[in-house]
Amino acid sequence: MKLSKGNFSIRSTIKLLFNNSDLCSYCYNAFYPELNSVESKRSTISMEKKEKSLIFTIESVDITSFRASMNEIVSFGKVIDNTIDISENF
Numbered sequence: 001m002k003l004s005k006g007n008f009s010i011r012s013t014i015k016l017l018f019n020n021s022d023l024c025s026y027c028y029n030a031f032y033p034e035l036n037s038v039e040s041k042r043s044t045i046s047m048e049k050k051e052k053s054l055i056f057t058i059e060s061v062d063i064t065s066f067r068a069s070m071n072e073i074v075s076f077g078k079v080i081d082n083t084i085d086i087s088e089n090f
Helices: 021-037 063-088
Strands: 010-017 043-050 053-060
Touching: 010 063, 021 043, 021 053, 021 063, 043 063, 053 063
Parallel strands: none
Antiparallel strands: 010 053, 043 053
16 A cells, blocks of 8 residues: 655564464464454554564554554554463463
C-alpha cells in the first residue's frame, strides 16, 4: 500500500527473536488474525515469519499513526513475554 499524506513518511522494522521456531509459530498464529482486523489509512503493519523470528514492518504517514502502530506491536510483545513467564512458573 502506498501511503502519502504530507512531505514525509516513516518506515520501520521490528524483529522479535524467539528461542525456538515452535514458539515463533504459535505467536505468529496468535497475532495474525489481530493484524488482519486492523485497518488504517495512515499506517500499515505487515508481519513475516522467518525461522525463529517475527519481522514487523510499519509504514506510516505521520508520527501519531506510527506511534499507535508501534504501541500495538509492543503490547503484543508484552503479552508474549507475560505468557512465557506464566507458563515457565507452572
